[in-house]
Each structure stands twice: as C-alpha cells, then as structure tokens.
Amino acid sequence: NAGVTQTPKFRILKIGQSMTLQCTQDMNHNYMYWYRQDPGMGLKLIYYSVGAGITDKGEVPNGYNVSRSTTEDFPLRLELAAPSQTSVYFCASSYSKGEGWETQYFGPGTRLLVL
C-alpha cells in the first residue's frame, strides 16, 4: 500500500512553460486535494475533488487546472508558469462523506522552482 504518491519530486521550469504534477492514491479514497506550501504561510488549498469527474476551486486556484477522470489520479496542470508559482505542492486524499472530520493523507510533495 503506497498511499499517496507524487511525481516529480523536484522540477525547475522557465517562465511561460507548462507542466503537470502527478498524484496517485491507492486507498480508494473519494476525496482528493491539491495544496501549495509557501515558507511561513502554511498550506493553501488550490483545488479539490469529491469524486471522479467532480472538481472545485479552493482558496488559490488561479493559474492552475485539474481533472479527475479516475478515482486514483488527480493531476494538477500549470499552463503558463510564473515565478509566483514557485512553491512546494502537496497532494492529499481522504475517504469522506463530506462531514469534514476525516483524516487527510498527504503525499511527499513536489518542489517547483520557476525561473
């Protein structure tokens, strides 16, 4: 049981390039999340999904897109990378009925540097 896996671990992008951050979970969780973590700022929710085919914006969605075609995968797309998107990105998942007390399980993170 690998839990939540993320690839790549680290990436350097040039301004204007695009990339997809991959996230996969093998726990059959219905909810999945993308957060970004900036130094001294905690984690901010970018997008989340309550099931395959259903996604919704979080607190900081601008500059990102997501899709959820399967239960297991929840990729995050950056279309035109900007220096402000330099951050550590965490994917998480949970089994939830929408009540909000469920434990979220986090991946190891992707460190992104945009130059």
Added chain:
Amino acid sequence: AQSVTQLGSHVSVSEGALVLLRCNYSSSVPPYLFWYVQYPNQGLQLLLKYTTGATLVKGINGFEAEFKKSETSFHLTKPSAHMSDAAEYFCAVKGSGQGNLIFGKGTKLSVKP
C-alpha cells in the same frame, strides 16, 4: 469564515522539557480541529483531531491537545520532548467547503540535547 492562528513560528525546548504549541481558532460553527506534523522533506501526517465529545484528545507519539471553547484554543502538548519531535507542526480547522482544511502558518519545533 474559519481561521487559525498559531502563536510562535519557532519554539525551542530542551530534551525532556514540556512541549507547548499554541493554536487559536475562529469558527462560526462547532469546529473540527486538527494537528498535523511535517518532518523535514516529508508530507504532513495527522497527530490528532477533535470532532465532538471529550475535549482532551490524545494522539500519536505522546502528544495531546485540549479543546477549550471559551478560549477558542486547541493547544498541543507533550510532557517530555524527544529529539525525534523536531519538526514543523500545523494546526488546522475544517473550512466551510466540502472537506477542506484551513491551516495555520505552522510552528517549527527545535529540540536541544
């Protein structure tokens, strides 16, 4: 709207000393509260959570937290710090959306030998 304030971005204690990490929250509804820990270069891991019922919550690795509604606090404690407790600790409250969490800015705990 829900929010979380963690007092002290950096706390340093000696090995064997009491650990106290402070968290105050704001919530318009009865809160669900969480403490997560992040070890260097890793993702977050749940330490403990409060949903309803007993206000003193015990978690993993000897940590516990007490929900105090009158003080809107959920401070994290451990009687005796170990070197392995050195990490960053995040307090979080359930947000208004479906299942999302609002995180505090984190407190980095250092443990001196």
